Amino acid sequence: MEIQLLPLAEKKPRIEDESQLAFGKQFTDRMFVMEYDAGKGWHSPRIQPYGPFAIDPAAMVFHYSQEIFEGLKAFRRPDGAIALFRPRDNIRRFNRSATRMCMPEVDEDFFLQALKQLVKLERDWVPRSEGTSLYIRPTMIGVEAALGVRPSSKYLCYIILSPVGAYYKGGLSPVKIWISDEYVRVSPGGTGEAKTGGNYAASLRAAMEATEKGFDQVLWLDAVHRKYVEEVGSMNICFLYDGKLVTSPLKGTILDGITRRSILTLVRELGVEVEERALSVDEILDGAESGRLTEAFGTGTAVVVSPVGTVTYRDRTVAMGGGQAGELTLKLYETLTGIQCGKIPDPHGWVEIL
Known part of the structure; x- marks a missing residue:
């Protein structure tokens, strides 16, 4: 893997007041790229200065949406190490x-080493304040210049980094959820379990309407019955119902969230039973009013x-x-x-120190 020099003149100013860090607004000096x-x-894996790509207007990603991405974080630990x-x-x-x-798979071991090397080179960008982190965005797009509905023969894969504060400005303040019964996010057999841009594009109209109505997020119903909840716009969702x-x-229509997996493991360790089933709208509304549903997150x-904090349906x-x-x-x-931040022991081997 080639590591290109970063000219001093191309280094970006960092936000010194970490309380002003927004989500996904500032990016680091370098990025990883391969083709x-x-x-x-x-081929041609490299870490190069962050900058725009020159992509043909006929690149297939623009016309047929062959695109995937990921999201993970690097954390500054109390001893200064990066995890x-x-x-x-x-x-x-x-x-x-x-x-x-x-789309073509990446070599898991090589890609992980490339990601780690990039974060090591950009370690000064990992913020230090509590609740902050360095957000990592791997992405792959189809870039063959051709029209015609088929998979691209050329791809660009890259990783960019962004120092971020808390995702919600209110921190852990409870959010207001609106359940949409007009729009659906995905259907069975679709791309719901893939982390692809089209899923998020399909959510924008309902998200915009939710914001206009004064809500923070949209809770999607299933596309078949329009009665069972699936996930929130940018999150999996859990309910504490009858103590479970x-x-x-x-089942292919929601994202297999890494945080979701971790939470379910921690819940079981706390002695709370986990039940993976779809709750209906009526169960949620009636359960909240009767006291059977005591928490949701x-x-x-x-x-x-x-x-x-609240759920609204009609x-x-x-x-x-x-x-x-x-x-x-x-x-x-x-x-x-x-x-994640090293304040509590990690018995699961989830954390990797750079």
Whole structure:
């Protein structure tokens, strides 16, 4: 792998006041890039100065949306060391997305080493304040210049880095969720379990309407019955129902979240039973009003754990646990972020120190 020199003149100014860090607004000095050609495979891996690409207007990604991405984080630990959280799981999911979108897989070991090398070179960009991190975005796009509905024969794969603060400015303040019964995110047999841009593009209209109505996120219903909840716009979602943690099953229509996996492991260790089944809208609304549903929270790499305060469906609004972050929600947030940042021991081998 080639590591290109970074001219001093190209170094970017960093935000000194880390409380001003936004999500995904500033990017580091370097990025990793490699290319793929049919018959040749992946080639020309390099770490180069961050900058724009020159891509043909006929590149197939623009016309047929062959694109996948991932999201993970690097954390600054109390001793100054840099840690990654379950990076190999993200790379494996990246390859599963690639297979679903008819794109070439990357070599897992090489890609992980390239990612680590990039973060090491950019370690000064990893923020130090509590709740901050360095967000890592691996991406692959089809770049063959051709029109015609088929897989591209050429691909560009790259990794960019962004120092970030808390995903939500309110921190752990409970969010307001709107359940959409007009739009659906994906259908069975579609690309719901792939982390591909088209899934997120399909969510924008409902997300915009939710914002206009004063809500923070959209909760999607299944595309078949329009009654069972699946996931929130940028998160998997969990409910504490009759003392069990209930979350939608992995059946191809929701993302197999790395944070979701971690949370389910921690929940079981706390002695709470986990039930993977789809809750209906009526179960959620009636359960919240009767007290059977006592907590709800979203999970995701960017947000970690986000408590749900209220859920609105049509003209009915219910509060989760009095509209405050629940005891289990807070415990899971503190435990998972503690493991990620090195404040709590990691018995699972999830953390990799650079």
